[in-house]
Amino acid sequence: MPRDLPLEATNDQRETRQLLLRKPRPDDGPAIWELVRACKPLDENSLYCNLVQAEHFADTCVLAERGDEVVGWISGHMIPNEDALFVWQVAVGPKARGLGLGRRMLQHLLRREECAGAARLHTTITRDNEASWALFRSLARHLGGHLRSRPHYTRDTHFGGRHATEHMVTIPLPRAYARPKAA
Template sequence: MKPVDTRAIPTTAPDAVLFRSPQIDDGVRLWEIARDSKVLDLNSSYAYLLWCRDFSATSIVAEVDGRVVGFISGYSRPSEAQTLFVWQVAVDEEQRGKAIAARMLDTLMDRTAPLGLTCLETTISPDNTASIALFTALARGRGVPISKQTLFAPNDFPDGHEAEDLFLVGA
């Protein structure tokens, strides 16, 4: 019998991930994950604490073995009551490649639908192919359209931030 290469076996089975609403005491961990990503715009630790308190119904965390390993921060757009705006999606480096981001996003959409949130918006910089693929796959998997338009140009930002395109899923 040929030995099994355990390096090829994911260490986290799909059913070992708990998806839940964030709580205030998760705020520090969300800040750490965002900081360690080295690609997300890092907000203050205070902002993540407030996010966990005020937007827990429209956000989600992924937990493995009692430790938060990923999160999505989102909110309901005040001027578009049916729209969930996804602000940040992040997964710990050691948990990447296990479809946790996609599963969080799908779970969040299912969980917010009873709140009347049937469309999703997010902004993505043009060079972020991983995020573009994530949201395109979400739209394809749900059988809904996805569209893109320019939202913020580089000159809209005071700090050299690159452009951000607005992606609409289900609109």
């Protein structure tokens, strides 16, 4: 699969906009950081964290651009010693909402060779993040499956009372996605 994938999407059936889904580069770090800051209730990481994600985890991250503007971002990684992809953050900027971009970025990521061994997708979501719940339920339906969730990082045990409990969401991936990596 090519590194970059052009994608057309229609917003309100009136206007077609060109989007490009690609692997991030370190110089995308500042734009990623600004996008995440604009996408409440996402936790803001440091700019340095976003630079490292864009460089060290580019194969399991997705950046969406419209022209020269970063409008979407997914950070993730393959979990060491597991056949699972962990999605850390999904950010869709205000100008790109309503295009189904979150699910498209997830599907783009799942088709990458670097994610070929994933049999499951994991993410964590707080109870009040309705947009994330809707996105991952939509993905599960689209894949013909379901999602499971359970408390994982809890407010008192893991966050010292300073952050809401994060629920581990698991979506089994169809065999079409969970193929063995090429040797």
